[in-house]
Each structure stands twice: as structure tokens, then as C-alpha cells.
Amino acid sequence: MPGEDGQEDRLGALAGPMRAAAARFGTPLYLTDEAAIEAAAEELRGAFPDPWIRQYSVKANDVPAVIAMVCADGRGLGANVVSRGEWAAARNAGIPNDRISLEGVGKTDADLRSAVQAAREGSPLLWIAVESTDELAALARIAGRARVAGRADLPTPLEVLLRLNPEVAPETHDSLAVGAGGSKFGMTETELSEGVDRFAAAPGLRLRGIHVHVGSQLGAVDAWRDGIRRGLALLGLIRGGLDDFDTLDVGGGFPVGRADETVPAPARFARELPDLLETIPADRRPRRLAIEPGRYLVARAGWIVGRVLHVRARGGRQVVIDAGMAEIIRPALYGARHDIVALTSLGRPVDDDRSTGAGGSGSGAGDDDSTAEVHGPICESTDALGTHDLPPLRRGDLVAIRDAGAYAASLSMTYNGRPRRRHVVVRLDA
Numbered sequence: 001m002p003g004e005d006g007q008e009d010r011l012g013a014l015a016g017p018m019r020a021a022a023a024r025f026g027t028p029l030y031l032t033d034e035a036a037i038e039a040a041a042e043e044l045r046g047a048f049p050d051p052w053i054r055q056y057s058v059k060a061n062d063v064p065a066v067i068a069m070v071c072a073d074g075r076g077l078g079a080n081v082v083s084r085g086e087w088a089a090a091r092n093a094g095i096p097n098d099r100i101s102l103e104g105v106g107k108t109d110a111d112l113r114s115a116v117q118a119a120r121e122g123s124p125l126l127w128i129a130v131e132s133t134d135e136l137a138a139l140a141r142i143a144g145r146a147r148v149a150g151r152a153d154l155p156t157p158l159e160v161l162l163r164l165n166p167e168v169a170p171e172t173h174d175s176l177a178v179g180a181g182g183s184k185f186g187m188t189e190t191e192l193s194e195g196v197d198r199f200a201a202a203p204g205l206r207l208r209g210i211h212v213h214v215g216s217q218l219g220a221v222d223a224w225r226d227g228i229r230r231g232l233a234l235l236g237l238i239r240g241g242l243d244d245f246d247t248l249d250v251g252g253g254f255p256v257g258r259a260d261e262t263v264p265a266p267a268r269f270a271r272e273l274p275d276l277l278e279t280i281p282a283d284r285r286p287r288r289l290a291i292e293p294g295r296y297l298v299a300r301a302g303w304i305v306g307r308v309l310h311v312r313a314r315g316g317r318q319v320v321i322d323a324g325m326a327e328i329i330r331p332a333l334y335g336a337r338h339d340i341v342a343l344t345s346l347g348r349p350v351d352d353d354r355s356t357g358a359g360g361s362g363s364g365a366g367d368d369d370s371t372a373e374v375h376g377p378i379c380e381s382t383d384a385l386g387t388h389d390l391p392p393l394r395r396g397d398l399v400a401i402r403d404a405g406a407y408a409a410s411l412s413m414t415y416n417g418r419p420r421r422r423h424v425v426v427r428l429d430a
């Protein structure tokens with residue numbers, strides 16, 4: 001059954017394939033469940049149907065096979081990238097430039113040149129979103145030079161969105177609240193309007209609209225709504241003098257809840273739009289609306305399979321596994337919690353119902369508590385994965401970390417000499 005966030009628990013279907021993958025490829029490993037990606041993409045399309053432009057934020061998971069799955073033909077998703085590296089990953093996944101949008105907090109001149117060059121070659125990106133007037137000035141300079149050095153004009157202008165800092169207080173972890181005033185993300189309304197005034201006629205560029213992203217893992221719709229309201233109002237004002245300025249990209253941020261959490265589904269966010277649009281005169285509304293979610297599309301689909309290394313009595317049961325902050329840094333970075341389930345207990349496969357310790361009969365470490373503090377293998381005490389209900393475990397047992405498809409593999413590291421991990425994709429017929 002789908003949860004509050006519209007996504008279903010697939011543990012029952014995946015426990016067997018995860019054990020098989022661990023036996024074949026070793027642990028730790030990332031596993032991606034294609035059916036979960038498909039379901040999330042459908043849910044998103046239902047909430048934001050065409051003609052919404054749906055761009056997958058590749059930063060959530062940049063494994064080319066995953067990008068290709070998310071953006072497969074027929075799903076109607078393009079790719080939103082933040083660097084030339086992600087752009088190359090999207091191209092490797094088979095996505096053409098006209099379905100790729102480039103944003104990113106720290107674009108270098110080389111990044112900007114690449115975007116201009118693609119337009120000059122007649123294969124422009126969908127758009128580039130700029131973060132500051134400095135960046136817009138640099139882009140205009142590069143596009144202007146390309147025009148002089150190359151043909152009489154760029155065959156196709158490079159379309160540009162300007163990122164607005166909506167100055168809202170998002171309902172999320174401080175580290176994910178990028179739309180807060182004073183943050184390093186985007187421009188103030190004044191800066192953005194000045195940027196439009198200065199560069200509306202810049203050769204080779206076509207200023208098309210506003211980009212807003214209030215934050216990630218939003219626990220409520222309020223800040224999202226406020227951010228969009230500001231974006232719409234400013235876009236409406238600017239459109240009065242610049243008819244082309246007709247696009248509003250409202251960013252990502254749709255949350256993925258744990259089993260014990262209630263979070264709004266994409267459809268709940270989408271319900272805010274009609275009323276917001278009504279407040280703007282019809283001829284000042286955006287002609288194009290876009291979203292760029294990352295986490296929602298891939299988080300649920302991803303699992304990390306790990307193996308138990310130590311089980312000790314330390315006041316309670318302490319379990320150390322071979323997966324940790326090198327594979328999933330979110331707990332160490334933001335205090336994020338990822339539920340952990342057992343795939344085997346004392347060497348025997350466990351099914352759906354016994355994968356947590358609820359009602360379990362001991363820990364394997366000399367106490368009768370079903371809870372365990374789980375730690376990763378890295379030489380940092382912040383490499384801790386929290387307290388979980390788990391059945392009896394011993395060295396060699398398999399566990400799985402849930403909802404690990406977003407901001408895990410793409411944030412992985414080789415600290416402590418750890419190799420990059422295998423990534424397995426599961427396609428089940430059922």
C-alpha cells in the first residue's frame with residue numbers, strides 16, 4: 001500500500017534479490033529497484049502532468065544507469081544538472097541537451113563557456129539558471145564574445161533563468177533550507193530585477209524566467225507556496241516589460257517519509273498552484289512551469305545492503321556493519337535517520353515481518369532488548385546509523401538500509417581507503 005508520500009514499501013519483493021545480490025557481488029552494495037522509480041515517476045506525473053516540465057535533479061543520484069531509468073523515454077522527465085560532470089553523466093545516460101537544464105551554485109567560466117558553446121553548435125541546453133548578477137554578467141560576456149568570434153549570431157540563443165532567493169523559512173533541516181534569506185543561494189528581488197534590466201538585450205542570451213528552490217525534504221507546503229508566490233509576483237512584474245520572460249521553475253524538495261512519518265505527497269504541493277496562479281493577471285502568468293525534484297524520484301528505490309561485522313554488549317546491543325558514512329553520509333552530515341532492516345538473522349533468511357526486532361527474542365549479544373545501536377565501519381564516531389529494532393544478529397548477517405537512493409551514492413567517498421561500491425539494478429516482473 002502506498003504511504004503518505006505516495007510511495008510503497010517494497011521490502012517483501014526485494015529481500016530475496018538483495019540477499020542474492022550480496023552473495024554474488026559482496027557487500028556493501030547499492031541496489032536500485034526500477035519498479036520503485038517507475039512508480040515515483042508516475043506519481044509525480046499524476047501530480048504535475050504535461051505541460052509541466054519535469055526535470056530530474058541528477059545530484060540526488062548521478063549513476064548513469066539510474067539517470068537513464070528515471071529519464072527513460074515515455075516518463076517525460078529531463079535532467080537538471082549542476083556541473084559539467086553531471087551534464088556528461090546525463091549525456092551518457094542518453095539525454096539530449098534540449099532536455100537538460102544546467103544550474104549550480106558555483107559555475108566557473110569554463111562551465112558557462114560549455115553552455116554557450118553548445119548553443120553555438122545548434123544544440124542548446126533547455127536553459128541555464130544563473131545564481132547572481134556576477135554570473136549573469138560573465139555569461140553575457142562569454143556569449144557576446146562567442147558571437148563576435150563565431151558566426152554573425154548564435155544560431156539559437158541560450159535561454160536563461162535567474163534564481164530568486166525567496167527568503168522563506170522552509171520546514172526542513174537547517175542544512176537543507178536553501179531558500180532562507182541570507183543563504184548563499186540565488187538573488188534578491190532587487191538583484192534579479194537589476195539583472196534583467198542590464199542583460200535583457202544581451203546578444204546570444206534570451207532571459208526566460210525565474211528559478212526558485214526553497215529547500216529539500218520539505219515537511220510542509222507553506223514555504224514552498226510562499227516561495228512560489230514571490231516568484232510569480234516578480235515574474236508577473238517583469239513580464240509586463242519583457243513578454244519572453246515566461247518561465248517559472250519551482251525547484252524540487254518533495255519529501256520522502258520514513259514509516260513513522262507523515263509527509264505531504266507531490267499532489268498536495270500541486271494543489272497549491274491553481275490558487276497562486278489566480279492571483280496573477282492572466283497575461284502575466286508564466287507560460288511554462290517546471291519542477292526539478294531529485295529525492296522523490298530515487299530515494300525509495302535505493303537500498304544499501306551491508307553485512308554485520310561486530311555484535312557487542314555496550315549498555316545495550318551495539319552492531320557494527322560494513323556500510324556507513326562512506327556509502328551514506330546523510331546521518332553523519334545532517335543527523336538524517338535511515339531505517340535499517342535485517343535480511344538474515346543468525347544466518348537464516350528473514351522475511352518481511354521479522355526483519356525488524358519488534359517482538360524479537362534477543363540480540364545475540366547477551367541482552368534481551370530487540371533494539372540495537374548500529375554503526376558504520378569508518379574511524380569516526382559520527383559514523384553512526386542510529387538505534388533500530390532488529391532481530392538477533394551475528395557476524396555475517398545481512399542488513400539493508402532503506403530509502404538510500406538519494407544523496408547516498410552521489411555523495412559517497414573513498415575515505416579510509418574504501419573502494420567505490422557496486423551498484424546493482426533490480427528489475428522484477430512482479
Ligand SMILES: Cc1ncc(COP(=O)(O)O)c(C=O)c1O
Nearest residue numbers: 057213216217252253293294295
Ligand atoms: C536548485 C535545486 N533544485 C532541486 C533540488 C532537488 O531537491 P530534492 O532532491 O529535494 O527534490 C536541489 C537539491 O539540493 C536544488 O538545490
